[in-house]
Amino acid sequence: MAVYTVIFSVSVMLLIGFIGWAVAGAMEHEADVVMDWQLIYFDSMPHSGLTEAIYRRIEHERMHTNYYGLFTADGQHIAGDMLALPPGLPANRTGVTLHTLAVAGSERAPVVRVMAEQRGDGEMLVLARDLTHVLKIRQRMINALIMGGILCMASGIAGCFALSLRQAARLKAIRNATQLIAQGELGQRLPAGGRDEIDMLVHLVNHMLEEVERLMNEVKGVCDGIAHDLRTPLAHMHTLLGQAAERTGKLDDQELSILVERARAETTALLDRFRAMLRISEIGTLQRRGGFASLQLENLVREVGELYEPLAESRSIHFIVRTRHVGAIRADRDLLFEALCNLLDNALKFTPTGGTVRIELNPTPAGPKVEVIDNGPGIPPADRDAVLQRFYRSERTHHIAGSGLGLSIVSTVMHVHDFTIKLHDARPGTRATIECWSRILA
Known part of the structure; x- marks a missing residue:
């Protein structure tokens, strides 16, 4: 809007300047034509009657719009109400605008258009046409244009402001919908309306979102189907291996028992991975903020600490829980509990x-x-982003049992809440930081 105002103001100033220049040019041209004809008229008179003709013309100039002067070659006044020959005035019938002119009976020097010619006997005949009244008319025109320009600019600014409010409301609605989409609600669509370039872009984005949602649902359906289909035979295999382990115990074949137990352990790990994959998919498809409520984090952190304190004690690990009072947040308690x-x-x-x-x-x-x-x-710093992805296990931790999906579940829960999880070096060890505020500004 500021740019529009500046452009409009400059345009109005240029328009007023052009109109002023055009009006002044037209007035000067008209005065030159009149004075040229008057010079022709005086040229047709004999020298003896020139002075009388000048005074006769002055007598008829009731409004004093014209001034006349007859001067000797050296500038001495001979006749007319023009008392002094303007200095530097060309004597070739060229019009010149003067802002000062010594005339008889004038309280102040008028603004005039002057034209002079040198007669055959060396005398200078000078004619001047008063531009004061015309300049007043021009000034009134310019003032009217300025006032009109100000009114137009004010109405333009008001109209622009009204349009900007409408566009701002549309953009706010689009931004709110975009934030919901960025938070994972792919079923949202940008609001349409207006039939302009923004509306065309909205329709394209909505079409793109429909395709993205369709493709993601297809991919998710395939992945979930594979996980469900494989989990059932794996569970049967796990049961059969358990039964085989019972039988091998009676055969007194130590190597066979070890192989069966290893196969059973691998099957258990696979089942754990499929359960974690399905849990991640389940969390990712939750209705946005459907299970959100006011939550006091102090109580949740202390509850999680009490749950894991016996486990830490059984492993001879010093376990510390420290909480300070924080304000309530809106979150899904069960999901945050699972992530912690x-x-x-x-x-x-x-x-x-x-x-x-x-x-x-x-x-x-x-x-x-x-x-x-x-x-x-x-x-390691190079692995800190990777461990938040599915199935990633560092080379240094392959000997420890696990599916590699625990941190993936945490990352998914944080994404559902728009929270951020960051991994840092604790020197030694790891510091996992959860920032419980939205990554997307309202």
């Missing part, structure tokens, strides 16, 4: 005997912050 349990489970799993695991809750200017800190082997 996964973080503590990972921390206790990788912390050696005699180590320390801490869970802390602290307030920050942006919102609550939960940290789970251990002094285990830590995570």
